[in-house]
Every structure is written in structure tokens, then in C-alpha cells.
Amino acid sequence: MPAGAFCILTTDKQARAVDLPKVILVGVDLGVAHFDHALDELAQLALTAGYQVADRVVCKRRAPDPALFLGSGKADEIKALALAHGAREILFDQALSPAQQRNLERHMGLPVNDRVLLILEIFAQRARSHEGKLQVELARLQYLSTRLVRRWSHLERQSGGIGMRGGPGETQIELDRRMIGDAIKRTREKLDKVKRQRATQRRQRERRSAFTVSLVGYTNAGKSSLFNALVKAGAYAADQLFATLDTTTRQMYLGEVGRSVSLSDTVGFIRDLPHGLVAAFAATLQEARDADLLLHVVDASNPGYLEQIQEVQRVLREIGADEIPQILVFNKLDAIGQERRPLALLDDMEIDGVNLPRVFLSAHTGEALPQLRQLLADRITDTGGVYAHSVSDFSAPIPAGHEDSAQ
Ligand SMILES: Nc1nc2c(ncn2[C@@H]2O[C@H](COP(=O)(O)OP(=O)(O)OP(=O)(O)O)[C@@H](O)[C@H]2O)c(=O)[nH]1
Numbered sequence: 001m002p003a004g005a006f007c008i009l010t011t012d013k014q015a016r017a018v019d020l021p022k023v024i025l026v027g028v029d030l031g032v033a034h035f036d037h038a039l040d041e042l043a044q045l046a047l048t049a050g051y052q053v054a055d056r057v058v059c060k061r062r063a064p065d066p067a068l069f070l071g072s073g074k075a076d077e078i079k080a081l082a083l084a085h086g087a088r089e090i091l092f093d094q095a096l097s098p099a100q101q102r103n104l105e106r107h108m109g110l111p112v113n114d115r116v117l118l119i120l121e122i123f124a125q126r127a128r129s130h131e132g133k134l135q136v137e138l139a140r141l142q143y144l145s146t147r148l149v150r151r152w153s154h155l156e157r158q159s160g161g162i163g164m165r166g167g168p169g170e171t172q173i174e175l176d177r178r179m180i181g182d183a184i185k186r187t188r189e190k191l192d193k194v195k196r197q198r199a200t201q202r203r204q205r206e207r208r209s210a211f212t213v214s215l216v217g218y219t220n221a222g223k224s225s226l227f228n229a230l231v232k233a234g235a236y237a238a239d240q241l242f243a244t245l246d247t248t249t250r251q252m253y254l255g256e257v258g259r260s261v262s263l264s265d266t267v268g269f270i271r272d273l274p275h276g277l278v279a280a281f282a283a284t285l286q287e288a289r290d291a292d293l294l295l296h297v298v299d300a301s302n303p304g305y306l307e308q309i310q311e312v313q314r315v316l317r318e319i320g321a322d323e324i325p326q327i328l329v330f331n332k333l334d335a336i337g338q339e340r341r342p343l344a345l346l347d348d349m350e351i352d353g354v355n356l357p358r359v360f361l362s363a364h365t366g367e368a369l370p371q372l373r374q375l376l377a378d379r380i381t382d383t384g385g386v387y388a389h390s391v392s393d394f395s396a397p398i399p400a401g402h403e404d405s406a407q
């Protein structure tokens, strides 16, 4: 097994598992803070998309190589490794430019893809509703339109002739690009129609119930599990990334204030969510944008929870939902070791200069669910929540000068 000075190679147990296509995962550490040295998230994405991970390769570089992203020696090592494992594809944790992807494929003689395509693949497999399918299709077409040269380079030749669009002189690429452009336009029109229908439904809902709450958060944080625990619904919850793609809305009765609010479960966010996908899912995410209150669900048992919070905040800004009041829900309390258990289940945490109320709970065991309901009830009656300003040993410390509540 080749191993360079900066190369960590490990063999995954599950590579010997079932008969799924084998892939090699590659991560290039360019010194960014959120670099996932274990490539765990990429592995989870690959598993969710239906691959088995044969090996993981992590390399260090000061800057990406413009042509190959990594060095040609490293590319040779990965190629040899892929051959040794019988891997069918190489998956990069970073987004590759179309040229880098094409060059790497030529160099290694194997399909090379990045996390963006992986996310698109998962979305394509998961989409259930008409709207979800249209949104994924739009994002896929947009991604494809920038990669045409790669996928169709062998067809780059004159292709005029009787019955062909564009006539003599139009290259296959131009033709493909035009067909994709047409498909993008058609998909957009269909989506606009669905969006109008959704807006009507939302207006009807708004007339019925004034207060709307949306669950948002990093993928796999436990939004659907919490949704099910709160409204006793059967939303699909699974240890997969992007288990939920479509928004589900239910009425939740809050006995504490004797009224119902509408609660929506939404699609999860992830680092490097392809821009086109955020735009394509604008209709689904609209639910979060129009909410009166966001329940930002965090997997408190995940060591990378702080980065995940930041990523969610970034997407919320992108969709224009960053001004909506938030309650932080630190879920999976049952999975946190005793030594990291917070001193108080209710406190607040400073995010981007704002102190947000925070509750630690477990959607699985139901612990502290009543506290969350009480927080919600307080919000709705607009009396303002009363929660302790406790110093907990769990989280990142609240910087000095930010101890005031943002109520
Ligand atoms: N230990 C523990 N696991 C939980 C808890 N809540 C959810 N999970 C698990 O976390 C995984 C993800 O849960 P989901 O509810 O599907 O998460 P989600 O945020 O809806 O995920 P996406 O729809 O994929 O974005 C599942 O395996 C759940 O069983 C909890 O309170 N404790």
C-alpha cells in the first residue's frame, strides 16, 4: 500500500461488506479550520449515496494544484490504491473545478467526483414530492451545464445534418448546452407554478394559525425525531444525511397556552451545500424564511457541533432567515457523556453577537421536552422566556460582555 509522507491510509471494515460499488475517499488539507481529518462526513455521504468506502486518503497541501488539485505523485498513489481495491470511483471532499475533475479522470483513468455531486446524487435519490424532484433536477442541470466539456468532450465534433438543430457548424457541445438551457428553463417554469400553489397553501395556513415554527439545523441533527416527538407524527428519521427533503407541517397543540402553532420539519443543511441547491430549494426553505420562530436543532453529541452551527447560520443568512428569532435546541442529550453533561438544561449561548436561549434535550428519551414546550409557550404569549444564565461546562464559553439576554 503506497503511503506518502503526509498520507494517512486506513482500511474500512465495511469495505468488505456487501456488493456496493467501492470508492476511495480523498481529502486535501489546505489548512482550513473545518477540515475533517477523518473524512467521516464524506464517508457518511458516500454510504448514504449507496457506495462502500474502500479506503481514505488525506493529504496536506499549501494550495490546490490548478490542474490536478493535488500533486501528480499523489494522484498516482491514489490510482494504484484504487486498482488494488478494485475501486470504481474517487470521491473528493472538496469541490473540484470542471478542469481539475477532467484532468484527474484522465490521469487516473477512473471517474472522479466531489462532495457537490455526491450531495446532488443523494438529493436525487431522496426527492419524493413533485416539487422536490423539480428542485433537484434544476440543481443537477445547473451543475451539468458547467461540466459539459468534461462529460461530452468525446462528442466535440461537427454534428450538423438533416434534422439536427442548429444545422451545420454547430458543435455537439453547443447543442447539448442549448438543450440543457431549454431544460433549465422548462424546469424553472414548472417550479414557479408549484411555488405559486405553495404560496396559496401557506396563506390559507396563515389565516388559520398565526404562529409558525420551523425546525432548522445541520443534517442528521435530529430535526425529524424532534418533530415526531413534539407532534407525534411519523416523519422519516434515519441515520442518513438528508433523510428529509420535503417540508412537512403539522399543528402542534401547546396546552401551556391553550392554542396550536404550526410546526414544520425541513431539509437539513451541510457544509459546502452547493449554491445551486440552496437556490433550487428556495421554495422548500421558504417555510423557514416565513417562520415566526426557528428551532435550531444541534447534534450536541457531535464534536464538530460549533462548525455545524456556523454553517447553519451561514445558510440562514443566504436565504434571508437570519433575523428570525431562534431557540437553540441541543439534541441527543442522552448521547453526551456524564462528564460533558451541562449543569443546567436551560441557559443561553452567544451566536454571532446575539444571545440565544438554549435547551438541552433528547428527542429519543423525551428528557427536557416539557422545558422546550414551555419556552415555546413563553414566546407565543410574548411574556418573554425566563431561563437561567448558567455557566455550563459543556459549550464554548460565552465571551465576556455578551452575557445579556437578547430578548
Ligand atoms: N442518541 C440520540 N439519537 C438521536 C436523537 N434524536 C435523533 N437521533 C438520531 O439521529 C439520527 C438523525 O435523526 P433525524 O431525526 O433523521 O435527523 P434530521 O435532522 O431530521 O436529519 P435530516 O433529515 O437527514 O437532515 C437518527 O439516527 C436518529 O435516531 C436523540 O435524542 N438521541
Ligand SMILES: [Mg+2]
Binding pocket: 223, 224, 225, 236, 237, 243, 244, 266
Ligand atoms: Mg429529517
